[in-house]
Amino acid sequence: MTTHNEAQACDAIIIGGGPAGSCAGAILAEYGHRTLILEREKFPRFHIGESLIPFTFHPLERIGMIPKMRASAFVKKYSVTFVQPDGRRSQPFYFFTRYDRETVAQTWQVLRSEFDQMLLDNAREKGAEVREETTVKRLLMDGDRVVGVEATDKSGRTYEVRAPITLDCSGKEAFTSNRNGWRMNDPYLNKIAVWTYYKDSKRGVGIDEGDTTVAYVPDKGWFWHIPQHNGMTSVGVVAEGKYLTRGGVKDLKAIFHREVEENLWIKDRLSVGRSTGDYYILSEYSRHSRYGAAPGLVLVGDAFAFLDPVFSSGVMLALKSGHLVGETIHAGLLAGDLSPARFATYCASMRQGVENMRKLVYAFYDPAFSFREVIQRYPDAAGEITDCLSGDVNKDFSQLWRRFREFVPLPDDLPYGEPLDSAVSRGV
Numbered sequence: 001m002t003t004h005n006e007a008q009a010c011d012a013i014i015i016g017g018g019p020a021g022s023c024a025g026a027i028l029a030e031y032g033h034r035t036l037i038l039e040r041e042k043f044p045r046f047h048i049g050e051s052l053i054p055f056t057f058h059p060l061e062r063i064g065m066i067p068k069m070r071a072s073a074f075v076k077k078y079s080v081t082f083v084q085p086d087g088r089r090s091q092p093f094y095f096f097t098r099y100d101r102e103t104v105a106q107t108w109q110v111l112r113s114e115f116d117q118m119l120l121d122n123a124r125e126k127g128a129e130v131r132e133e134t135t136v137k138r139l140l141m142d143g144d145r146v147v148g149v150e151a152t153d154k155s156g157r158t159y160e161v162r163a164p165i166t167l168d169c170s171g172k173e174a175f176t177s178n179r180n181g182w183r184m185n186d187p188y189l190n191k192i193a194v195w196t197y198y199k200d201s202k203r204g205v206g207i208d209e210g211d212t213t214v215a216y217v218p219d220k221g222w223f224w225h226i227p228q229h230n231g232m233t234s235v236g237v238v239a240e241g242k243y244l245t246r247g248g249v250k251d252l253k254a255i256f257h258r259e260v261e262e263n264l265w266i267k268d269r270l271s272v273g274r275s276t277g278d279y280y281i282l283s284e285y286s287r288h289s290r291y292g293a294a295p296g297l298v299l300v301g302d303a304f305a306f307l308d309p310v311f312s313s314g315v316m317l318a319l320k321s322g323h324l325v326g327e328t329i330h331a332g333l334l335a336g337d338l339s340p341a342r343f344a345t346y347c348a349s350m351r352q353g354v355e356n357m358r359k360l361v362y363a364f365y366d367p368a369f370s371f372r373e374v375i376q377r378y379p380d381a382a383g384e385i386t387d388c389l390s391g392d393v394n395k396d397f398s399q400l401w402r403r404f405r406e407f408v409p410l411p412d413d414l415p416y417g418e419p420l421d422s423a424v425s426r427g428v
């Protein structure tokens, strides 16, 4: 196969046009930097990850998406609620008890094919060049520095593009951490998800219509229940594979409906309406990249870290990291310095957010833990729990974690995510 070399045509190459790539791309292009987004799929494309949380507001606002979100058909979301297997519901954690109701506290349940298309179009409108159906195959290296990528388009043409910085926004593919041996799994968070879509099943009314419900499966896992527009509801179960396939059951429909019987609230919600008939499965191993940046390279969104989706934090972290990295690269391009050390603040900020969310996730999966008991002992903890559930993850939650530790152990922070240069020079 022939490889063509393109003259250095851009300031930043972005691998992947999901929320992380589109957000970073919009910011860089708006500043006038020549920005190229290479996306493997043809949009609109299916993607899981449909429930937003309040702290998506700031990056969406930064890239001019709020008016488009408000004009969209996406269902408004004000809260998250937890339901026991016997059907008992917690009080909804309404985000407007902590944040402004007109802005941050109202978020959305989206259809990712539509939402991601809107984000990618937005990056285009700001001036980013987007090439769909183009797969990045390889990073181009000059010594230990990434200097661009080799990509193949849908006709099979392979070409090289060069830029002073490449952003890995490849999501689940985790392009660079998989290839460089930087992928670190999170051993207790290895789950699989099985889900389907219902048309016209039961849902709440008024401000509760868009409530995300997390419904427990006894000691084992949980359901998500996410009401969407056009009367559709996304509903899925997450648990360990061994549990979901117990007794040798492999058929996705059979797995799903067996678990529906394990939660009375979910069973009631799905007692009317009908499944679309399509069932999906995904293994979702929480993972972290050993490094967050290296010479000529920075990792963004799921490519940097992926956390169990129980608290719907993924798109927020992807947009937030796209936002931060876009600003950091802009400053670096102006200063003529894109060394890994310039990404130290970005990496530390993302790790702090991931670690706070991760503690909440570990507590959630511990059978000895209950939000109700924590709040009974410390009524004022409800506020901080709502903050973390909202995605306000760069706060100091040390008091909350001390309180949680009276009930269950929580994991220590992982020593991952620093830029390669600074970590190596400190002997980490």
Ligand SMILES: Cc1cc2nc3c(=O)[nH]c(=O)nc-3n(C[C@H](O)[C@H](O)[C@H](O)COP(=O)(O)OP(=O)(O)OC[C@H]3O[C@@H](n4cnc5c(N)ncnc54)[C@H](O)[C@@H]3O)c2cc1C
Pocket (backbone or CB within 6 Å): 015, 016, 017, 018, 019, 020, 021, 038, 039, 040, 041, 047, 048, 049, 050, 051, 052, 053, 134, 135, 136, 137, 169, 170, 171, 172, 173, 175, 193, 282, 284, 300, 301, 302, 303, 309, 311, 312, 313, 314, 315, 316, 318
């Ligand atoms: C079961 C499940 C449920 C979830 N639920 C939620 C939820 O309710 N709310 C939430 O916020 N998050 C949720 N998430 C997480 C969410 O899906 C992700 O965190 C989010 O999509 C990350 O965005 P991203 O831009 O980093 O990656 P992605 O959205 O995955 O985008 C990456 C893009 O890169 C492209 N790409 C990959 N490799 C290449 C390549 N080599 N060349 C070119 N292009 C490439 C892909 O085609 C893709 O379009 C869930 C995840 C799972 C598994």
